[in-house]
Amino acid sequence: MIINIPIHDLKKPPVLKFPERCAYCGRPKTEMLGITLNMGVQNRNQPVTLQLSVPMCKTCADKERGIAKVTLIPFLTAGLIIGVIVFIPVMLLAPEGTTPQTIGFPFVLGGFAGLVVGVIGGTMVEFVVKTLSVPFYGKLLTRRPLTIFGMFADTDELIGISAKLLREKKIVRLEFENEEIAREFIQLNSLEPK
Numbered sequence: 001m002i003i004n005i006p007i008h009d010l011k012k013p014p015v016l017k018f019p020e021r022c023a024y025c026g027r028p029k030t031e032m033l034g035i036t037l038n039m040g041v042q043n044r045n046q047p048v049t050l051q052l053s054v055p056m057c058k059t060c061a062d063k064e065r066g067i068a069k070v071t072l073i074p075f076l077t078a079g080l081i082i083g084v085i086v087f088i089p090v091m092l093l094a095p096e097g098t099t100p101q102t103i104g105f106p107f108v109l110g111g112f113a114g115l116v117v118g119v120i121g122g123t124m125v126e127f128v129v130k131t132l133s134v135p136f137y138g139k140l141l142t143r144r145p146l147t148i149f150g151m152f153a154d155t156d157e158l159i160g161i162s163a164k165l166l167r168e169k170k171i172v173r174l175e176f177e178n179e180e181i182a183r184e185f186i187q188l189n190s191l192e193p194k
């Protein structure tokens with residue numbers, strides 16, 4: 001379920017309450033995990049953020065912490081291996097420079113080719129691993145930006161919850177995978193469902 005929360009003043013984001021049980025599976029909570037959204041404005045030279053404390057049970061919190069196994073780790077591992085495989089032949093085949101300025105050219109060219117192909121290859125492998133992991137981590141996993149795009153995204157996610165700031169519309173959009181928790185969240189915060 002998608003819930004749009006209007007933000008009247010980006011400098012004063014609201015405090016949002018969650019039902020006192022796991023936001024993904026609904027079992028009793030054992031810990032709180034955080035979601036942080038950058039509001040894109042500053043207050044007294046400090047960037048303003050919306051902080052959400054989300055109750056989770058042990059199982060789901062462990063899953064959330066393990067999610068790097070199907071996102072960041074495949075990206076880095078595959079990216080590194082592919083990068084090295086590309087780096088070596090490119091470096092060996094590139095013409096060697098003749099002046100002191102160009103002597104390192106094969107190394108630079110190999111490094112550049114390795115980096116570009118490594119990032120692309122790593123992202124493709126990450127995409128495949130992630131898609132295969134949906135039955136275990138829930139369908140909102142597919143909403144998470146791939147590692148390479150996540151660096152620029154103004155979203156944050158936990159297992160079962162995705163949060164996004166629509167800055168132009170002054171809306172924080174929360175998406176819950178668990179409909180029951182979403183309905184309780186709407187009641188707790190006196191919101192209207194979309």
Ligand SMILES: [Zn+2]
Nearest residue numbers: 022025057060
């Ligand atoms: Zn849970």
